[in-house]
Amino acid sequence: MRLWHEQLIKYLPRQQLLGQHRECCALRGNGWEKPHATVNYIFNYSVTHLFAYHCLVMDEMKKRGYTVTEEWASPSYRGKNCEPIDLTNFDKDTLKKMEFLIKSGHIYEEHDERYMEECLENLRNxxxxxxF
Known part of the structure:
Protein backbone atom coordinates (compact mmCIF):
# COMPACT_ATOMS: atom_id res chain seq x y z
CA MET A 1 0.00 0.00 0.00
CA ARG A 2 1.52 3.31 -1.11
CA LEU A 3 0.42 6.76 -2.17
CA TRP A 4 2.72 7.85 -4.97
CA HIS A 5 4.21 11.33 -4.84
CA GLU A 6 1.59 13.76 -6.19
CA GLN A 7 3.87 14.91 -9.02
CA LEU A 8 4.14 11.34 -10.34
CA ILE A 9 0.43 10.72 -10.81
CA LYS A 10 0.29 12.02 -14.38
CA TYR A 11 3.28 9.84 -15.34
CA LEU A 12 2.16 6.57 -13.77
CA PRO A 13 1.56 3.64 -16.11
CA ARG A 14 -1.99 2.31 -16.36
CA GLN A 15 -1.52 -0.46 -13.78
CA GLN A 16 -0.08 1.87 -11.12
CA LEU A 17 -2.66 4.60 -11.77
CA LEU A 18 -5.60 2.22 -11.49
CA GLY A 19 -3.98 0.62 -8.45
CA GLN A 20 -3.68 4.05 -6.87
CA HIS A 21 -7.41 4.59 -7.41
CA ARG A 22 -8.14 1.28 -5.66
CA GLU A 23 -5.85 2.26 -2.77
CA CYS A 24 -7.60 5.60 -2.37
CA CYS A 25 -11.01 3.91 -2.42
CA ALA A 26 -9.90 1.41 0.22
CA LEU A 27 -8.38 4.12 2.42
CA ARG A 28 -11.45 6.35 2.13
CA GLY A 29 -13.62 3.37 3.05
CA ASN A 30 -12.98 0.76 5.72
CA GLY A 31 -9.22 1.33 5.55
CA TRP A 32 -9.41 4.78 7.14
CA GLU A 33 -7.20 4.85 10.25
CA LYS A 34 -6.20 1.20 9.88
CA PRO A 35 -2.43 1.15 10.40
CA HIS A 36 -0.10 0.36 7.53
CA ALA A 37 3.54 1.44 7.76
CA THR A 38 3.72 2.92 4.27
CA VAL A 39 0.68 5.21 4.59
CA ASN A 40 0.35 5.88 8.32
CA TYR A 41 1.30 9.54 7.77
CA ILE A 42 -2.01 10.24 6.02
CA PHE A 43 -3.86 9.70 9.29
CA ASN A 44 -2.11 12.78 10.69
CA TYR A 45 -4.25 14.81 8.28
CA SER A 46 -7.94 15.36 7.82
CA VAL A 47 -9.72 12.95 5.49
CA THR A 48 -10.12 15.98 3.19
CA HIS A 49 -6.44 15.59 2.26
CA LEU A 50 -7.05 12.04 1.09
CA PHE A 51 -10.06 13.23 -0.88
CA ALA A 52 -7.95 15.95 -2.52
CA TYR A 53 -5.27 13.40 -3.41
CA HIS A 54 -7.89 11.02 -4.77
CA CYS A 55 -9.25 13.85 -6.95
CA LEU A 56 -5.81 14.16 -8.58
CA VAL A 57 -5.88 10.44 -9.34
CA MET A 58 -9.45 10.51 -10.66
CA ASP A 59 -8.75 13.57 -12.82
CA GLU A 60 -5.80 11.79 -14.43
CA MET A 61 -7.91 8.69 -14.99
CA LYS A 62 -10.56 10.77 -16.75
CA LYS A 63 -7.90 12.47 -18.91
CA ARG A 64 -6.85 9.02 -20.09
CA GLY A 65 -10.42 8.00 -20.85
CA TYR A 66 -11.01 5.69 -17.90
CA THR A 67 -14.42 5.59 -16.25
CA VAL A 68 -14.62 6.61 -12.61
CA THR A 69 -17.70 5.86 -10.52
CA GLU A 70 -19.23 9.29 -9.99
CA GLU A 71 -19.98 8.71 -6.30
CA TRP A 72 -16.24 9.00 -5.55
CA ALA A 73 -16.38 12.66 -6.66
CA SER A 74 -18.27 13.45 -3.45
CA PRO A 75 -16.03 14.17 -0.44
CA SER A 76 -18.55 12.43 1.83
CA TYR A 77 -18.62 9.13 -0.12
CA ARG A 78 -16.76 6.21 1.47
CA GLY A 79 -17.90 3.29 -0.67
CA LYS A 80 -20.94 1.05 -0.72
CA ASN A 81 -20.23 -0.53 2.68
CA CYS A 82 -19.48 2.62 4.70
CA GLU A 83 -21.56 5.41 6.08
CA PRO A 84 -20.87 8.73 4.34
CA ILE A 85 -18.85 11.36 6.13
CA ASP A 86 -21.02 14.01 7.70
CA LEU A 87 -19.77 17.26 6.17
CA THR A 88 -22.10 19.49 8.18
CA ASN A 89 -19.31 20.04 10.72
CA PHE A 90 -16.87 21.11 8.03
CA ASP A 91 -16.66 24.86 7.92
CA LYS A 92 -16.24 26.86 4.72
CA ASP A 93 -12.53 27.37 5.42
CA THR A 94 -11.96 23.60 5.48
CA LEU A 95 -13.79 23.15 2.19
CA LYS A 96 -11.84 26.04 0.63
CA LYS A 97 -8.60 24.47 1.84
CA MET A 98 -9.63 21.18 0.23
CA GLU A 99 -10.21 22.97 -3.08
CA PHE A 100 -6.82 24.69 -2.73
CA LEU A 101 -5.09 21.35 -2.08
CA ILE A 102 -6.63 19.85 -5.20
CA LYS A 103 -5.51 22.79 -7.34
CA SER A 104 -2.02 22.99 -5.81
CA GLY A 105 -1.18 19.32 -6.21
CA HIS A 106 0.88 19.43 -3.00
CA ILE A 107 -1.21 17.67 -0.43
CA TYR A 108 1.09 15.83 1.96
CA GLU A 109 4.20 17.43 3.48
CA GLU A 110 5.82 13.99 3.46
CA HIS A 111 5.76 14.03 -0.33
CA ASP A 112 9.09 15.83 -0.53
CA GLU A 113 12.20 15.28 -2.68
CA ARG A 114 13.33 12.33 -0.54
CA TYR A 115 9.93 10.67 -0.97
CA MET A 116 10.01 11.39 -4.70
CA GLU A 117 13.31 9.53 -4.98
CA GLU A 118 11.92 6.66 -2.90
CA CYS A 119 8.93 6.41 -5.25
CA LEU A 120 11.11 6.59 -8.37
CA GLU A 121 13.33 3.84 -6.97
CA ASN A 122 10.28 1.71 -6.21
CA LEU A 123 9.09 2.16 -9.80
CA ARG A 124 12.56 1.38 -11.21
CA ASN A 125 12.52 -1.87 -9.24
CA PHE A 132 10.39 14.52 -16.38
Missing part, protein backbone atom coordinates in the same frame (compact mmCIF):
# COMPACT_ATOMS: atom_id res chain seq x y z
CA UNK A 126 9.35 -2.69 -11.16
CA UNK A 127 11.07 -1.87 -14.46
CA UNK A 128 9.31 1.50 -14.80
CA UNK A 129 11.50 4.50 -15.59
CA UNK A 130 9.93 7.95 -15.36
CA UNK A 131 11.77 11.01 -16.63
Missing amino acids: KGIYIH
Whole structure:
Protein backbone atom coordinates (compact mmCIF):
# COMPACT_ATOMS: atom_id res chain seq x y z
CA MET A 1 0.00 0.00 0.00
CA ARG A 2 1.52 3.31 -1.11
CA LEU A 3 0.42 6.76 -2.17
CA TRP A 4 2.72 7.85 -4.97
CA HIS A 5 4.21 11.33 -4.84
CA GLU A 6 1.59 13.76 -6.19
CA GLN A 7 3.87 14.91 -9.02
CA LEU A 8 4.14 11.34 -10.34
CA ILE A 9 0.43 10.72 -10.81
CA LYS A 10 0.29 12.02 -14.38
CA TYR A 11 3.28 9.84 -15.34
CA LEU A 12 2.16 6.57 -13.77
CA PRO A 13 1.56 3.64 -16.11
CA ARG A 14 -1.99 2.31 -16.36
CA GLN A 15 -1.52 -0.46 -13.78
CA GLN A 16 -0.08 1.87 -11.12
CA LEU A 17 -2.66 4.60 -11.77
CA LEU A 18 -5.60 2.22 -11.49
CA GLY A 19 -3.98 0.62 -8.45
CA GLN A 20 -3.68 4.05 -6.87
CA HIS A 21 -7.41 4.59 -7.41
CA ARG A 22 -8.14 1.28 -5.66
CA GLU A 23 -5.85 2.26 -2.77
CA CYS A 24 -7.60 5.60 -2.37
CA CYS A 25 -11.01 3.91 -2.42
CA ALA A 26 -9.90 1.41 0.22
CA LEU A 27 -8.38 4.12 2.42
CA ARG A 28 -11.45 6.35 2.13
CA GLY A 29 -13.62 3.37 3.05
CA ASN A 30 -12.98 0.76 5.72
CA GLY A 31 -9.22 1.33 5.55
CA TRP A 32 -9.41 4.78 7.14
CA GLU A 33 -7.20 4.85 10.25
CA LYS A 34 -6.20 1.20 9.88
CA PRO A 35 -2.43 1.15 10.40
CA HIS A 36 -0.10 0.36 7.53
CA ALA A 37 3.54 1.44 7.76
CA THR A 38 3.72 2.92 4.27
CA VAL A 39 0.68 5.21 4.59
CA ASN A 40 0.35 5.88 8.32
CA TYR A 41 1.30 9.54 7.77
CA ILE A 42 -2.01 10.24 6.02
CA PHE A 43 -3.86 9.70 9.29
CA ASN A 44 -2.11 12.78 10.69
CA TYR A 45 -4.25 14.81 8.28
CA SER A 46 -7.94 15.36 7.82
CA VAL A 47 -9.72 12.95 5.49
CA THR A 48 -10.12 15.98 3.19
CA HIS A 49 -6.44 15.59 2.26
CA LEU A 50 -7.05 12.04 1.09
CA PHE A 51 -10.06 13.23 -0.88
CA ALA A 52 -7.95 15.95 -2.52
CA TYR A 53 -5.27 13.40 -3.41
CA HIS A 54 -7.89 11.02 -4.77
CA CYS A 55 -9.25 13.85 -6.95
CA LEU A 56 -5.81 14.16 -8.58
CA VAL A 57 -5.88 10.44 -9.34
CA MET A 58 -9.45 10.51 -10.66
CA ASP A 59 -8.75 13.57 -12.82
CA GLU A 60 -5.80 11.79 -14.43
CA MET A 61 -7.91 8.69 -14.99
CA LYS A 62 -10.56 10.77 -16.75
CA LYS A 63 -7.90 12.47 -18.91
CA ARG A 64 -6.85 9.02 -20.09
CA GLY A 65 -10.42 8.00 -20.85
CA TYR A 66 -11.01 5.69 -17.90
CA THR A 67 -14.42 5.59 -16.25
CA VAL A 68 -14.62 6.61 -12.61
CA THR A 69 -17.70 5.86 -10.52
CA GLU A 70 -19.23 9.29 -9.99
CA GLU A 71 -19.98 8.71 -6.30
CA TRP A 72 -16.24 9.00 -5.55
CA ALA A 73 -16.38 12.66 -6.66
CA SER A 74 -18.27 13.45 -3.45
CA PRO A 75 -16.03 14.17 -0.44
CA SER A 76 -18.55 12.43 1.83
CA TYR A 77 -18.62 9.13 -0.12
CA ARG A 78 -16.76 6.21 1.47
CA GLY A 79 -17.90 3.29 -0.67
CA LYS A 80 -20.94 1.05 -0.72
CA ASN A 81 -20.23 -0.53 2.68
CA CYS A 82 -19.48 2.62 4.70
CA GLU A 83 -21.56 5.41 6.08
CA PRO A 84 -20.87 8.73 4.34
CA ILE A 85 -18.85 11.36 6.13
CA ASP A 86 -21.02 14.01 7.70
CA LEU A 87 -19.77 17.26 6.17
CA THR A 88 -22.10 19.49 8.18
CA ASN A 89 -19.31 20.04 10.72
CA PHE A 90 -16.87 21.11 8.03
CA ASP A 91 -16.66 24.86 7.92
CA LYS A 92 -16.24 26.86 4.72
CA ASP A 93 -12.53 27.37 5.42
CA THR A 94 -11.96 23.60 5.48
CA LEU A 95 -13.79 23.15 2.19
CA LYS A 96 -11.84 26.04 0.63
CA LYS A 97 -8.60 24.47 1.84
CA MET A 98 -9.63 21.18 0.23
CA GLU A 99 -10.21 22.97 -3.08
CA PHE A 100 -6.82 24.69 -2.73
CA LEU A 101 -5.09 21.35 -2.08
CA ILE A 102 -6.63 19.85 -5.20
CA LYS A 103 -5.51 22.79 -7.34
CA SER A 104 -2.02 22.99 -5.81
CA GLY A 105 -1.18 19.32 -6.21
CA HIS A 106 0.88 19.43 -3.00
CA ILE A 107 -1.21 17.67 -0.43
CA TYR A 108 1.09 15.83 1.96
CA GLU A 109 4.20 17.43 3.48
CA GLU A 110 5.82 13.99 3.46
CA HIS A 111 5.76 14.03 -0.33
CA ASP A 112 9.09 15.83 -0.53
CA GLU A 113 12.20 15.28 -2.68
CA ARG A 114 13.33 12.33 -0.54
CA TYR A 115 9.93 10.67 -0.97
CA MET A 116 10.01 11.39 -4.70
CA GLU A 117 13.31 9.53 -4.98
CA GLU A 118 11.92 6.66 -2.90
CA CYS A 119 8.93 6.41 -5.25
CA LEU A 120 11.11 6.59 -8.37
CA GLU A 121 13.33 3.84 -6.97
CA ASN A 122 10.28 1.71 -6.21
CA LEU A 123 9.09 2.16 -9.80
CA ARG A 124 12.56 1.38 -11.21
CA ASN A 125 12.52 -1.87 -9.24
CA LYS A 126 9.35 -2.69 -11.16
CA GLY A 127 11.07 -1.87 -14.46
CA ILE A 128 9.31 1.50 -14.80
CA TYR A 129 11.50 4.50 -15.59
CA ILE A 130 9.93 7.95 -15.36
CA HIS A 131 11.77 11.01 -16.63
CA PHE A 132 10.39 14.52 -16.38
